Amino acid sequence: MSINQVLPFISTAIMLWFTVDVLQRFFVRRNPAFLYWGIGLAMFGAGSFAEAYLSVTWNKWVFFIWYLFGAALNAAWLGHGTLSLLVRKKWIHIMTGLLVIGSMFAGYLMLQAMPTLDEAAFTIDKPVSEQYGTKALEAGAAVPVTAQTITTTYRGKEVTAVRGLLPLGTPVRLTTPFFNIYGLFTLVGGAIYSAYLFWRKRVMPNRVIANVLIATGALSIGFASTLTRLGYGQFLYLGELVAALLMFTGFRFAARPQPEEEVIQNSIPASAD
Amino acid sequence: MAHPIRANKKSHIPENSILFEKIVPASLIILAIITLGLILFAAGVLLGIVHF
Numbered sequence: 001m002s003i004n005q006v007l008p009f010i011s012t013a014i015m016l017w018f019t020v021d022v023l024q025r026f027f028v029r030r031n032p033a034f035l036y037w038g039i040g041l042a043m044f045g046a047g048s049f050a051e052a053y054l055s056v057t058w059n060k061w062v063f064f065i066w067y068l069f070g071a072a073l074n075a076a077w078l079g080h081g082t083l084s085l086l087v088r089k090k091w092i093h094i095m096t097g098l099l100v101i102g103s104m105f106a107g108y109l110m111l112q113a114m115p116t117l118d119e120a121a122f123t124i125d126k127p128v129s130e131q132y133g134t135k136a137l138e139a140g141a142a143v144p145v146t147a148q149t150i151t152t153t154y155r156g157k158e159v160t161a162v163r164g165l166l167p168l169g170t171p172v173r174l175t176t177p178f179f180n181i182y183g184l185f186t187l188v189g190g191a192i193y194s195a196y197l198f199w200r201k202r203v204m205p206n207r208v209i210a211n212v213l214i215a216t217g218a219l220s221i222g223f224a225s226t227l228t229r230l231g232y233g234q235f236l237y238l239g240e241l242v243a244a245l246l247m248f249t250g251f252r253f254a255a256r257p258q259p260e261e262e263v264i265q266n267s268i269p270a271s272a273d
Numbered sequence: 274m275a276h277p278i279r280a281n282k283k284s285h286i287p288e289n290s291i292l293f294e295k296i297v298p299a300s301l302i303i304l305a306i307i308t309l310g311l312i313l314f315a316a317g318v319l320l321g322i323v324h325f
Contacts, residue, residue: 185312199286203284204284
């Protein structure tokens with residue numbers, strides 16, 4: 001087993017621990033933010049586990065989990081948890097409704113895509129994130145050495161494409177950017193904004209650091225995914241592990257109890273009570 | 274007789290700390306720029322302006 005096959009399992013274990021920790025806090029404090037984070041983290045963990053599994057062998061339902069939870073939905077739910085601490089309840093109810101409907105719709109589209117999967121295109125030699133989508137080639141574009149190409153009809157035109165698991169124009173792929181833009185904006189943007197608020201007020205230094213760690217962790221997945229799409233897939237699993245560690249550390253840091261009250265011995269005379 | 278009383282004393286950012294005076298603000302600015310760049314990039318992909 002190579003290091004790239006072990007790393008996603010380590011990330012999964014961290015995310016599982018992180019998920020249990022966050023959901024425990026939800027059951028104690030009943031703060032919905034913990035529930036949204038818990039859902040997002042469970043999705044992240046499921047996606048990470050699916051990725052680890054797909055680095056060893058193929059299963060189309062594991063791919064379903066990887067794409068829906070790992071690639072499409074998890075960032076949006078994590079970010080939604082952060083947003084729920086920053087905006088009014090009314091907006092959170094509306095956004096929660098939209099996110100639930102959007103997630104169910106993406107699940108429905110993913111189910112519809114399952115019979116069209118080009119399973120023969122799968123190989124364990126590359127991360128699944130490098131081979132999930134069929135990619136149309138521009139005229140005159142160089143074909144990557146290891147890529148398999150196909151000629152197919154897309155929007156009425158015959159195109160040459162790098163073969164992938166999901167065919168060209170699969171509707172579920174169109175939903176992913178919406179979730180990821182929302183997730184990036186709320187998770188990273190929310191963490192940066194929170195860190196700035198505490199920093200400006202000069203209070204809660206642990207939360208300033210925690211939010212910087214959470215934002216950095218969330219961005220490191222984005223970077224790793226972008227590098228993967230550019231052909232540097234070897235950094236993906238390391239990026240995910242770094243993200244899991246930074247976000248978990250940030251969360252633990254933020255949840256650390258603060259010395260809000262300090263017992264001061266003074267000499268007020270009893271008569272002054 | 275002396276009575277113990279409770280006084281609110283929130284945790285404060287230490288003064289003259291290089292971490293909080295220099296590193297944290299710089300990190301926040303860099304993270305914000307990267308995030309904005311990624312959001313614009315993702316929007317470009319969504320709108321078909323950027324081929325990725």
